[in-house]
Amino acid sequence: MSDAGTEPLYQARIPIYPRSVKGPFRNLKWGILGLAYGVYFLLPWLRWERNVGPDQAVLFDIAARKFYLFGLVVHAQDLFWLAGLLMIAALLLFFVTGIAGRVFCGYFCFQTLWTDLYLLIERLVQGDRAARIRLDKTPWTAGKMMRKGMTHLLWLLAAFWTGLTFTLYWDNAPQLIVDWFTGRAPFAAYATTLFLTATTYVMAGLAREQVCTYMCPYARFQSVMFDADTRIVAYDAARGEGSQGRHKVSRELKSQEQRHQQGVGDCIDCGYCVQVCPTGIDIRNGLQVQCISCALCIDACATIMQSLGWGKSLVRYTSEKQAAGEPSRIWKPKTVAYGLVLLAAASALGWSVGHQAPLEMSVVQMRQPLFVRLSDGRIQNNYELHLENKTDEPLRLAITMRGLAGAELDVGRLASLELPPQRSLRVVARVRWQSHHDIKGSRSFFFDVIPQRRRDVGMVSAPATFYLPGRED
Amino acid sequence: MGDTKAKSPGAVQTTGHAWDGDIQEFNNPLPNWWLWAFYATVVFALVYWVLYPAWPVGGTFTKGVMNDITFVDSDGKKVTTHWNTRALLLKDLQDGKEARLSREYMNKVAAAGYSEILGDAEMMAFTRSVAKGLFGDNCAPCHGSGGQGVIGLFPNLADDSWLWGGRIEDIQNTIGQGHLGFMPAFRDTFNDKQLDDLAFYVLSLSGNKVDEAASARGKILFQTDAGGCYYCHTKAGTGLKSQGAANLTDQIWTIADVNGATDLETKKERVEKVISSGVQRQMPHWSDRLSAAQIKLLTVYVHELGGGQ
Numbered sequence A: 001m002s003d004a005g006t007e008p009l010y011q012a013r014i015p016i017y018p019r020s021v022k023g024p025f026r027n028l029k030w031g032i033l034g035l036a037y038g039v040y041f042l043l044p045w046l047r048w049e050r051n052v053g054p055d056q057a058v059l060f061d062i063a064a065r066k067f068y069l070f071g072l073v074v075h076a077q078d079l080f081w082l083a084g085l086l087m088i089a090a091l092l093l094f095f096v097t098g099i100a101g102r103v104f105c106g107y108f109c110f111q112t113l114w115t116d117l118y119l120l121i122e123r124l125v126q127g128d129r130a131a132r133i134r135l136d137k138t139p140w141t142a143g144k145m146m147r148k149g150m151t152h153l154l155w156l157l158a159a160f161w162t163g164l165t166f167t168l169y170w171d172n173a174p175q176l177i178v179d180w181f182t183g184r185a186p187f188a189a190y191a192t193t194l195f196l197t198a199t200t201y202v203m204a205g206l207a208r209e210q211v212c213t214y215m216c217p218y219a220r221f222q223s224v225m226f227d228a229d230t231r232i233v234a235y236d237a238a239r240g241e242g243s244q245g246r247h248k249v250s251r252e253l254k255s256q257e258q259r260h261q262q263g264v265g266d267c268i269d270c271g272y273c274v275q276v277c278p279t280g281i282d283i284r285n286g287l288q289v290q291c292i293s294c295a296l297c298i299d300a301c302a303t304i305m306q307s308l309g310w311g312k313s314l315v316r317y318t319s320e321k322q323a324a325g326e327p328s329r330i331w332k333p334k335t336v337a338y339g340l341v342l343l344a345a346a347s348a349l350g351w352s353v354g355h356q357a358p359l360e361m362s363v364v365q366m367r368q369p370l371f372v373r374l375s376d377g378r379i380q381n382n383y384e385l386h387l388e389n390k391t392d393e394p395l396r397l398a399i400t401m402r403g404l405a406g407a408e409l410d411v412g413r414l415a416s417l418e419l420p421p422q423r424s425l426r427v428v429a430r431v432r433w434q435s436h437h438d439i440k441g442s443r444s445f446f447f448d449v450i451p452q453r454r455r456d457v458g459m460v461s462a463p464a465t466f467y468l469p470g471r472e473d
Numbered sequence B: 001m002g003d004t005k006a007k008s009p010g011a012v013q014t015t016g017h018a019w020d021g022d023i024q025e026f027n028n029p030l031p032n033w034w035l036w037a038f039y040a041t042v043v044f045a046l047v048y049w050v051l052y053p054a055w056p057v058g059g060t061f062t063k064g065v066m067n068d069i070t071f072v073d074s075d076g077k078k079v080t081t082h083w084n085t086r087a088l089l090l091k092d093l094q095d096g097k098e099a100r101l102s103r104e105y106m107n108k109v110a111a112a113g114y115s116e117i118l119g120d121a122e123m124m125a126f127t128r129s130v131a132k133g134l135f136g137d138n139c140a141p142c143h144g145s146g147g148q149g150v151i152g153l154f155p156n157l158a159d160d161s162w163l164w165g166g167r168i169e170d171i172q173n174t175i176g177q178g179h180l181g182f183m184p185a186f187r188d189t190f191n192d193k194q195l196d197d198l199a200f201y202v203l204s205l206s207g208n209k210v211d212e213a214a215s216a217r218g219k220i221l222f223q224t225d226a227g228g229c230y231y232c233h234t235k236a237g238t239g240l241k242s243q244g245a246a247n248l249t250d251q252i253w254t255i256a257d258v259n260g261a262t263d264l265e266t267k268k269e270r271v272e273k274v275i276s277s278g279v280q281r282q283m284p285h286w287s288d289r290l291s292a293a294q295i296k297l298l299t300v301y302v303h304e305l306g307g308g309q
Helices: A024-045 A076-100 A103-108 A110-126 A129-137 A142-168 A173-181 A187-207 A209-215 A217-225 A237-241 A256-261 A272-276 A296-308 A333-354 B002-006 B032-051 B085-095 B097-111 B114-118 B121-138 B168-177 B192-205 B212-223 B264-277 B292-306
Strands: A058-061 A066-069 A072-075 A232-235 A315-318 A359-365 A379-389 A395-402 A408-410 A416-419 A423-433 A442-451 A460-467 B014-019 B023-026 B069-072 B078-081 B179-183 B279-283
Touching: A024 A058, A024 A103, A024 A110, A024 A142, A024 A173, A024 A296, A072 A076, A076 A103, A076 A217, A076 A333, A103 A110, A103 A217, A110 A129, A110 A142, A110 A187, A110 A209, A129 A142, A142 A173, A142 A187, A173 A187, A187 A209, A272 A296, A296 A315, A359 A442, A359 A460, A379 A395, A379 A442, A379 A460, A395 A408, A395 A423, A416 A423, A416 B121, A423 B121, B069 B085, B085 B097, B097 B121, B097 B292, B114 B121, B114 B292, B121 B292, B168 B292, B192 B212, B192 B264
Parallel strands: none
Antiparallel strands: A058 A066, A066 A072, A232 A315, A359 A379, A379 A423, A395 A416, A395 A442, A408 A423, A442 A460, B014 B023, B069 B078, B179 B279
């Protein structure tokens, strides 16, 4: 225990008070945030005309096993698309990270977006960085309690609306929201909303950069995809440090010429780049695992450099090679390979979605009994046909069979039946066939279901097996 | 918390007491997260005691408030009880979304005529899914889970031979009223030679190649009052449905396992055994065990098994 050099495994959080900044990257991030929130918070309210099914544009109906995505209805059998979507997402992450670094982390990740929103709330209620530090140091007064309380209240409201919005994707939004507040919604709706309220509040309000630094697996394995050509946010040490290092602005080191004469770099060590960093690192120390490439330090330094009239930001997007003055290239075997695989996966998914079968059939043999001898000596096998109509129109279907010469098909009075839109049905089919002395065991054949009066929906076939007594008498 | 961290790593606080000069006690306080989780469970328990059944009091117990469940018991009475999972299950079985849908469909099928049900794919699918359970609970012990029956004991319902008639109304009658299947034993009526002759004739009815002279002698026994077989089986051998008498001209054997034998001698022996011992079978009536709607569903289900008539 008391060995020298043993460090505690627990690292207490060092409070971070990110300062606000203005600039092109900040504007870009606000734009992405607005777009993402617009989509996320408004999408459940978008209505969509359908012949059958709910009039909600995006609805994941677990109970009915159908996902509605605008004009597309994803059925349970189509769920392998989700696997395709996840593969595409993974490949896109590999592809983009290889070229441009942690773009996802810095601009699109939920953690980044919601932390940005929470920081905005914090700033509006408690003021900017300096005011927040001061507020945390003052003793608890009514005013401080009011400000802190108001911050947490607004955070909770934002978290709650986030959780509730997520819940709205799984049921008819206008109805569910009324049910939610009148106590008539299903338990799952309350549980989901409250769970997401809690996680949003804790992750974006309390844990923040610790999620990226300690919890997130992507943060760790993205660095594996980095190479010397990957775009990173980096400090231009050559220009910033000169030969004598950085120095604050002082009487002798006021103008750029004075500093250059004395070998001092352009960095005036104002600390703005550190203050704006949401993960609390100093970008001037080089590429670090905590850096989420949010590029706010670029904006910060640009602001300072502009006000001094010393040119561009000392922090910029570059690559290790570029920073060292070597040519840097984007299209390398690795990125090209990722790109091709990504393209292939996306095309395969697109093709599969575009060619969704409008009518499906599967056949289940009724095995108890496997076959029955009829009074005229023929053998009968029974089958259950599962028919599913994925179109928005009712389908008039004729059930036939082929492949067993002389066999009789009996589907009772359902030889021509109407299958309602977006519905599935099970129909029992009996097949009777003369037992042949030269055929023992089994014989394969096909069931065909033929849509009537529809040119756009083709015939669907499914294989089946006819079983005969193993031993002939 | 703050000052313990400030100390050098690895140093452990003591409680401050010293016994016998140098014996001290380490102080390893519980982590705060653990402590707060503990307090949370205490608060949880307090709320739980108020809401749910909790404390035994004498011969009874505290019932909790605001978590009452109302359901209809087996006598049709409305019962409101304190929270318990059994009542919750009963309520869900009665009021759940699926229960309501199922009831709705049940009413629809109960109100529909047979020909309406047979011509509607959705009602047929519903009937099959409900009747499969009814059949499994009530019929399968004898007739088998797929209605295949047992040769010699219970008729096969999956073929197209119907002892008591295969039309919808026949099947409904059979299920509702039950049947006593009876064929007298003829071991005292016929001698061995007559039994042989009769068995050959019966086998010849379904196309077996037999000794024609013996078959002709059997035919006389069958079709005259000497044997009297035709009373129930009719002169053509097709059987009277009203008596549940088997059709002897088809390929289906429900008592003697003729199809399971390869040589004529075994076939003859099996038929002879039935003639000499007779048959006595009983199917109970189900009208006072199953509701009219349930019998209706089962009727359609059984009708569909073999294709019906």
